[in-house]
Amino acid sequence: MAWDPDHIDLISEYCDRWCERCPLTHRCAAYTRESDPAEIEAHSEAVEKAMEELRVELALPEPAAQPWLEELSSVPEPTEADQKELDRAYHDGRARLRSDPMMIAASDYSIDAYTWLKLYGDLTRERAAALSHDGDSPEAAVLRMEVEGVLDALAVVRWDSMLIAAKLRRALTGKADGEGSFDDDAAQADWNGSAKLTLLLAQRSEAGWRLIARWAPESDIATQLAQTLAALRADVERAFPLARRFVRPGFDDPQP
Numbered sequence: 001m002a003w004d005p006d007h008i009d010l011i012s013e014y015c016d017r018w019c020e021r022c023p024l025t026h027r028c029a030a031y032t033r034e035s036d037p038a039e040i041e042a043h044s045e046a047v048e049k050a051m052e053e054l055r056v057e058l059a060l061p062e063p064a065a066q067p068w069l070e071e072l073s074s075v076p077e078p079t080e081a082d083q084k085e086l087d088r089a090y091h092d093g094r095a096r097l098r099s100d101p102m103m104i105a106a107s108d109y110s111i112d113a114y115t116w117l118k119l120y121g122d123l124t125r126e127r128a129a130a131l132s133h134d135g136d137s138p139e140a141a142v143l144r145m146e147v148e149g150v151l152d153a154l155a156v157v158r159w160d161s162m163l164i165a166a167k168l169r170r171a172l173t174g175k176a177d178g179e180g181s182f183d184d185d186a187a188q189a190d191w192n193g194s195a196k197l198t199l200l201l202a203q204r205s206e207a208g209w210r211l212i213a214r215w216a217p218e219s220d221i222a223t224q225l226a227q228t229l230a231a232l233r234a235d236v237e238r239a240f241p242l243a244r245r246f247v248r249p250g251f252d253d254p255q256p
């Protein structure tokens, strides 16, 4: 496989990883890599070879002779005290994250959604499928559409159930560490991308639960799960006011 100039940089950093449903698999290096690791390995070797050839052709110095590399390698190892301080800061940061009300809500949501789906997912699917029937009346057609919607909603909430907390964790960690902003535009900070994805997932799962609640046993719980996501979304919007402005490569920008 040749290197593909159509691949979009960082596209897989801000997607829902649902490749089966993704319209941009042909623009995604991660998808290609995961689909065919052997070819990627061959590709990596080819890139390395090409870089070496280029270096020789341009008579570039050996990488080790680069001043910035020397500078980097001359950074002293942290002392024991420094390392202790770094470890303490790391553990404090993780403890703060675990006690963040948004993180607690998202983690609880994951567990509740998983439990509900385990208990009632199949039942809801069967109930919806049983009510759907062939027939060419407008009512039957509407019913079939609704059943398809419910089945899709079940798939969506299942897919998102763990992802929401994972993306929120990345957003909160990134913001706390203040890392990952490669752009002058503050909205393009990495944590805003993760927060935006959290919002999009929460939004579609919330809609999913509201539809499921119309068909499911224990529909009160399904409604509560939708409400939990609505509240979480409001909190995330407040904590990441620029998140909606983040442009996700490939998904939010015009395709060349």
Ligand code: SF4
Binding pocket: 011, 012, 015, 016, 017, 018, 019, 020, 022, 023, 024, 025, 028, 029, 030, 031
């Ligand atoms: S961008 Fe699409 S193809 Fe690539 S990892 Fe994400 S969902 Fe999968």
